[in-house]
Amino acid sequence: MAAQGKSATPRFADTSCMRCFRHAWNTHDWSSGEPVQVRCQFGQIGAGKCDHCRATKKSCNKPGKAMTGDWMNMAIMVNFAEFCLERTVDAAGDPVGDASGNALFNYPLAFRQKVCGLVFSLGEAFKESEKSNRAVQGGSGSPKSRTWLADRRKCLITMKPRRGPQASPQDISRWKLDVACRLLPDDEGQAPWALAVHSFKEEMYSAVVGAVGQKAADADWAAFPYLGGAGDD
Ligand SMILES: [Zn+2]
Ligand SMILES: [Zn+2]
Numbered sequence: 001m002a003a004q005g006k007s008a009t010p011r012f013a014d015t016s017c018m019r020c021f022r023h024a025w026n027t028h029d030w031s032s033g034e035p036v037q038v039r040c041q042f043g044q045i046g047a048g049k050c051d052h053c054r055a056t057k058k059s060c061n062k063p064g065k066a067m068t069g070d071w072m073n074m075a076i077m078v079n080f081a082e083f084c085l086e087r088t089v090d091a092a093g094d095p096v097g098d099a100s101g102n103a104l105f106n107y108p109l110a111f112r113q114k115v116c117g118l119v120f121s122l123g124e125a126f127k128e129s130e131k132s133n134r135a136v137q138g139g140s141g142s143p144k145s146r147t148w149l150a151d152r153r154k155c156l157i158t159m160k161p162r163r164g165p166q167a168s169p170q171d172i173s174r175w176k177l178d179v180a181c182r183l184l185p186d187d188e189g190q191a192p193w194a195l196a197v198h199s200f201k202e203e204m205y206s207a208v209v210g211a212v213g214q215k216a217a218d219a220d221w222a223a224f225p226y227l228g229g230a231g232d233d
Helices: 020-025 051-055 065-085 108-137 143-159 169-179 190-211 214-221
Strands: none
Touching: 020 051, 020 108, 051 108, 065 108, 065 143, 065 169, 108 143, 108 190, 143 169, 190 214
16 A cells, blocks of 8 residues: 655654564664664554664564563663763753764763673673563464463552552552563563663772762762562662
8 A cells, every 4th residue: 555644754763662672673773872772753643553664664563562571671771871871961952062063962982882891791681681572472462462461460459559549650650661561570581581680780889989089979879760570689
């Protein structure tokens, strides 16, 4: 069917499909010290597939539903890391450059490369865990998978019951993160993913200490965002 150009302006989703994620991880220059872009682009309103999957004539799949909460945790960690990669801006918020017109950054290149390396390793671990879990769980639409997902949601809600009427908006958003489907110990792929999350946090902290000193790093670390479920240990 002919493409229906209902929108002239490409839109970017908040997140990405697995193909865009893998493509971004495979093509980003991780030595550049610059953040990776991992959002699907949609050139048409109502398109079922993102532009990359349409162009390559491939299925446009989100990460396996078993790992929705783990995917959310990864996005939170990648966003946090991006603070370390920010460009220097002027009072109006516009990026500034040096006398030669090169972009200036808030932190030195070696530190930013270290942070990029940690983001890369985290994403690689997610890809591997998602792949191994998907191989065991099967496609998200299969009866076996649907039963598993329903049981897992019940299990997570039992582990983290919703707080009563006194719940604050922050409590509610944390609860939503806690009960988003995620891998638990003994699930296929859980152990390497949990290890990757642990290593990311530990090595990010060391890198920040090295860049700004212990006192400033501890202040920054107090702002490390909440991760749902076991990711917050
Ligand atoms: Zn995509
Ligand atoms: Zn896609």
